[in-house]
Amino acid sequence: MLSEGAEAPAVELPGYVDGERERVDLGAYLGEGIVVLAFYPADFNPACSMQSSDLDGLDLFTMQRDVSVFAVSPDSTYSHEAFAERYGLRVPLLSDADGAAASAYGVDRETETGEPLPRRAVFVVDHRGTVQYAWATDDLAESVDVDPVKRAVGDIGGDETALERYRAGVERYAEGRTAFTEAMADYEDREWMPARSGFERAEPAFADAADHLDTAVRFAESEVFETVADRAEEKADTLQHAADWLAQSADALGGGRGKQGTEYREDAERVMDAASGLPEPPEHDAFTLTDAGIDVDDSVTVDSEGDRREPSDGASGATASREGARAADSGVDSDLALDEAAFDDAADGDAPETTEGDTVEGDLEMDLDAVENEGGRYDGGEGTETPTEAAAASGAGGAGGGNEARAAGGESTPGGDADGSQDGNAGEDAMAEDVEELDLADPTEGEEEEEDDDERADWDIPGQ
Known part of the structure; x- marks a missing residue:
């Protein structure tokens, strides 16, 4: 197994990440931040129960900004999808079908029946790509103790x-x-x-x-x-x-x-x-x-x-x-x-x-x-009108302007108002004449009776 102080190998694997299938290059994460890499024997393994999986503790690290967490097993990404949905896991699940990653980290093995299942293992890698914590077990039913992992992550820094x-x-x-x-x-x-x-x-x-x-x-x-x-x-x-x-x-x-x-x-x-x-x-x-x-x-x-x-x-x-003094103090332009x-x-x-x-x-x-x-301009502020209000005011003036003028003038002539409101009324009358009267009769009325008459005409009535 890869020991503490060793350089972590960079591997590229297919994975199930945030509900999508994609290839994950660990080399893009190693040397950039803290990486927690967990190997587990299989999805739905003996360490899982009806209520929890063997990765629940490690799943908590996904909420840390400066820590990247990955879990690796031989299962396909389709099995990973079912496993993640069953237990609500957010940790990316990588597929090491040929065991290349397990071999690179020294945790590959075969069971008594010849199955190539990796050992359960956890590696904590610092921002330089150096392994700072390593743990492994051959017991498939043994779960990961996350407390030493937390301490290892907390000790990395400087x-x-x-x-x-x-x-x-x-x-x-x-x-x-x-x-x-x-x-x-x-x-x-x-x-x-x-x-x-x-x-x-x-x-x-x-x-x-x-x-x-x-x-x-x-x-x-x-x-x-x-x-x-x-x-x-x-x-x-x-x-x-x-x-x-x-x-x-x-x-x-x-x-x-x-x-x-x-x-x-x-x-x-x-x-x-x-x-x-x-x-x-x-x-x-x-x-x-x-x-x-x-x-x-x-x-x-x-x-x-x-x-x-x-x-x-x-x-x-x-x-x-003050700005110049503060800028000088803080060492920026x-x-x-x-x-x-x-x-x-x-x-x-x-x-x-x-x-x-x-x-x-x-x-x-x-x-x-x-x-x-x-x-x-559009908010009805003081002294302003919205386009809708302006249009409403214009319409009101056109419709009621003549009547208001008559009220103000007090008199009108038989020929019309002093301000020409008769022209407005005349326009309204002309508009009314142009509007045709709607025919409200039911267009289907009589069709049923005609159909009945036509149907009765085809009847073969004895004696006729």
Whole structure:
């Protein structure tokens, strides 16, 4: 059997994954994160009962973001499908029909009857592709003890892994930030479809960033680095929600659903206000891995929970100064800083002032008053009419205008109203003459009697 400290072999097998049959390459997972690989003799084996399977304990690991779990047996993917549905398993079930995977991990064997069934075994492989835990048994009825597996997974980590995950998270965050900034410019220009597309590109990038940064927090052993990664994860997660709501806002505004678009935009404003109180994630080269842990560059300032700066109103110069200082402290370019004053002023009803030539600030500002006006065109806002209301008002004026004029004038001549309402009445009379009277007679009336007469005519009556 493969021992602890050995390099885990990469194998490719067909499998039943999330209700679909597909090929799974373990090489794509080994060296990227923690892998739990379980071998079991067969679906519906002696360790299963009517209520539970022998994989139930391992199935819980599928809920961990940074752990990939696979179970391998000689059964076909069709048997795996029945097995998974019977016990509600979410763990991917791989088919090792020829025993190549079992042989690679040293757990292949034959039973007394010559059946090539693998030993029940569990391997925990770290992010470097090294086996950190290995266990096996020949007893088909023995179940896996998940407690040692949990401890092995929990012991894997360290600052090196945390720093690797942080680097991947910051890269995805930068991609999301670029797409988000471009989408904001389109949103301000009321280019709704390009804005929606940009926010939809930003949302998964921020989501991936948050996942990587969350893993960095879990693996980190250096307290200062853990705090920085935690702030970065919170910011990425917050901007993910903002991108999602702004995409829906742009879609609604582009479809003429102004009220719905404004509501989504207001939801996005709230989380963007929260994001503006968080520093930008420092670049990964601001940290250095040493034997003692992770050294943090002097440019990175770690604030405590109570030191988070809440968004506040103020002069644009003071805001720019604060943004520049915070960007310098966090080790990132001020190009990526949120234009905090623009959002605060917009929330207070004051349109932000765009400084000509300041391309970064201009890209991030959102003319929310203009968006309000755009949305109000269809929302029945103060001083506006919806297209339906305008049509109704026009129809009412055409039908009742003559009568109202007579009431105001007080007199009318035999030839008609002073304001020409007779022409309106004449038009109505002409319209009435053009409408033909409906024939409400039953078109089938008389057919039944005629059919009866025709049928009786064919009768052969004696004596006639």
